[in-house]
Amino acid sequence: xxxxxxxxxxxxxxxxxxxxxxxxxxxxxxxxxxxxxxxxxxxxxxxxxxxxxxxxxxxxxxxxxxxxxxxxxxxxxxxxxxxxxxxxxxxxxxxxxxxxxxxxxxxxxxxxxxxxxxxxxxxxxxxxxxxxxxxxx
Numbered sequence: 750x751x752x753x754x755x756x757x758x759x760x761x762x763x764x765x766x767x768x769x770x771x772x773x774x775x776x777x778x779x780x781x782x783x784x785x786x787x788x789x790x791x792x793x794x795x796x797x798x799x800x801x802x803x804x805x806x807x808x809x810x811x812x813x814x815x816x817x818x819x820x821x822x823x824x825x826x827x828x829x830x831x832x833x834x835x836x837x838x839x840x841x842x843x844x845x846x847x848x849x850x851x852x853x854x855x856x857x858x859x860x861x862x863x864x865x866x867x868x869x870x871x872x873x874x875x876x877x878x879x880x881x882x883x884x885x886x
Contacts, residue, residue, distance in 0.1 A: 776803035778831045781850050798824050805850060806830060 771784045781803045785793075794801055802810065814826035821829075837852075 778806040778834045
């Protein structure tokens with residue numbers, strides 16, 4: 750049986766992970782829950798000393814390590830980030846949806862919903878300020 754040229758050019762089939770292989774796992778830092786494969790979960794736990802953290806917190810930990818004035822380990826950066834998340838939750842209202850990811854989402858939605866106007870600057874170099882906002886001595 751001969752294979753025509755068009756049949757030999759078919760793309761490889763996509764690999765779909767069966768739902769039975771995916772597991773729900775909760776971030777030990779922010780509390781976000783994700784659905785991931787056991788292999789991915791074990792790789793993340795291996796990298797972060799047995800702790801599972803979500804992708805957003807992974808990036809925050811990397812940033813924490815880079816921003817530090819001295820060289821710190823990933824474990825120390827992770828502990829700093831977890832401490833930050835715990836402090837954030839302890840000073841937040843007791844609403845269960847108020848954790849760092851929800852707060853970031855609200856801030857993003859607000860910034861996208863509020864129109865931004867460009868400041869107008871006359872040729873004289875002074876900003877155009879409405880008279881009712883000026884202070885009089």
